[in-house]
Amino acid sequence: MPTWLAPVGCWTCRWTRGRWVNVPRVTHQPPDQGPGQAPTLDEVARLAGVSRATASRAINGGNRVSQSAQTAVAEAVRTLGYSPNPAARSLVTRRTDSVALVVPEPDERVFSDPFFVHTLRAVNRVLAARDLQLVLLLARPEDESRMLRYLGERHIDGAIVVSHHQNDRLAEHLAALGLPCAFVGRPWTGEDRVAYVDTDNEAGSRAATELLISRGRRVIGHVAGPDDMTAAADRRAGWRSAVTTAGLRDDLVACGDFTEIGGEEATRALLAQCEEIDGLVVASDLMAVGVVRVLEAAGRRVPDDVAVVGYDDLGVAERITPPLTTIRQPIGDMAEQAARMLLDQIDERRAPRAVRVVFPPTVVERAST
Template sequence: MSRVRSAPESVDPRGAVTLDQVASAAGVSRATASRAINGGNRVSPAARSAVETAVRELGYRPNLAARSLVTRRTDSIAVVVPEPDERVFADPFFARTLSAVNRVLAEKDLQLVLLLARPGRDDDRLLRYLGNSHVDGVLVVSHHRSDGLSDRLAALQLHAAFVGRPWTHADKLSFVDTDNVEGGRLATQVLLERGCSRIGTVSGPADMTASLDRLEGWRSAMREAGQPLDVVEQGDFTEEGGARATRALLERHGDLDGLFVASDLMAAGALRVLAEAGRRVPDDVAVVGYDDLGVAERTTPPLTTVSNPTGELATRATRMLLESLAGGEPATPMRLIVTPTLVRRASA
């Protein structure tokens, strides 16, 4: 059985403990010490224990560059956000998402690499970076049809997972999503149950699956109730975008008495416009948002909204990606759909 010996007197001129010193202290060969440190299989339990003890007692820190040549791992995960910088730093969705991802990665001693890609401008640079094995896996957040990430990541055969259903290759890529169709239906049903007779919606961008699914949920509930489907204005998931869309709806439909807004940030803009127009909420116009990430509690009045469990989605997608990495080659795609819930407050 191997046992830990005293460290030799010779040291690295920079003062760092070397792999040779660890091997000598553990009483094993340099190759065995390297395999034990880098997770190799051909190491006896006794040798592995001796190496671990030597590493701990000598304070050895592996050369990460050298280790990556052996393991072909970078110990880092890219989080790709194809959105303008100003939106990423203003929307609580992204703060909640990144916090959840980083928490899971920190548990595994992995590094988060944030890659912001301005839509239509940074695509080639981003794909070159990902294709050159600078990271072990990719997590995509806020995917747009125009960014082409679902097509290109499927072609690269990288370990990847999406927060939100990808536009294409949903059968080849792992993703976690909330049932946005059901969420849109739940929100609209609240307004129908109040007796609203002219119910409009501010949808999200037309190039995002979440936007289209929430809009389809609104349409489904309206269709079942025999209500018109033309009271629609597109927003962009920002507060100002929600304000612009609401102004347009009021100009076209002065009798609007119910409004489903596809994000709480847009709903905050909608409430501002309704107040400016002298329309009381919920007496004149009842409003329901979507997300419940803190904004809904601070509006006047507080928003009835659909909970989008962003932290849970990001956590599960990250664990899904790490499970794929643990298996070596990209695994069979995994998919998880989370059921949304309604949070009732004063706006409806």
């Protein structure tokens, strides 16, 4: 039988082993006011002088609540130290107060590439200001169905997708789910159904190539990114546009994977194809680290023999010897913009819509050219 306390003078009667016994009474408080007991919504409502329903609405967003009632409830919450029950609040608001950052890349790349570090920081900065939790979802191709199931079950309020690939078709999947979402980088398909931010990758790569042409370089190769990513495809198109316009070779292309090792392998392939290369446009600064390493090992001086331009300007370019000329893409601004676009959808309780914001790239000249 459960223990039950009844106050009797300075003693308490306790039902134990089938009989009442008297025990000294130290304190007695109603069950909902016991030591260490969290204040309840009813107590907040009583202190604020409003109904329980009004108190709930005021705490969970302020819908249909007068300013005076909102102020009274806020003061009661502060006075009592009330904290809403997350499960109960979720039932009322249909919100989880969490947002997913979806990265369809292997773990090792995510935690070694400064692109993702800057993206994480920028997104978290926006979410933290709204007291929202960031959930990181890393999804290899074999994990895609599990990830989509998780998103479809609405464990999060929305998703920001970064570094997506041609075959993942995430824009179409998320639009079909009706889940608020925003992409960092133009998606291959479904761009007319989702919001995304990007930089003008084609213009940036064209500017990089034109810079080398203006410095007298005439055999300019391109270390490209993966074929299945729009950023890589656009940067290749920008390089090709510039060399074609200048009447130069447009067949000196080797693909990497946005890693140092990928840059090394692509550079070896290009040097084997054409020893006369005197300029390289590289699709990322991280790959450019590998490019410079291979050039030095081959006895090719930078920039005397081969001028090199990277892409990103996220800290790596300044640490290369010589410091790397690069194209700056404002990934922090882009990620913050994507987060704000997503929060607009969540706040307005609507499905994804096609909104695009494109940031201009900037040439940052250093010693490698």
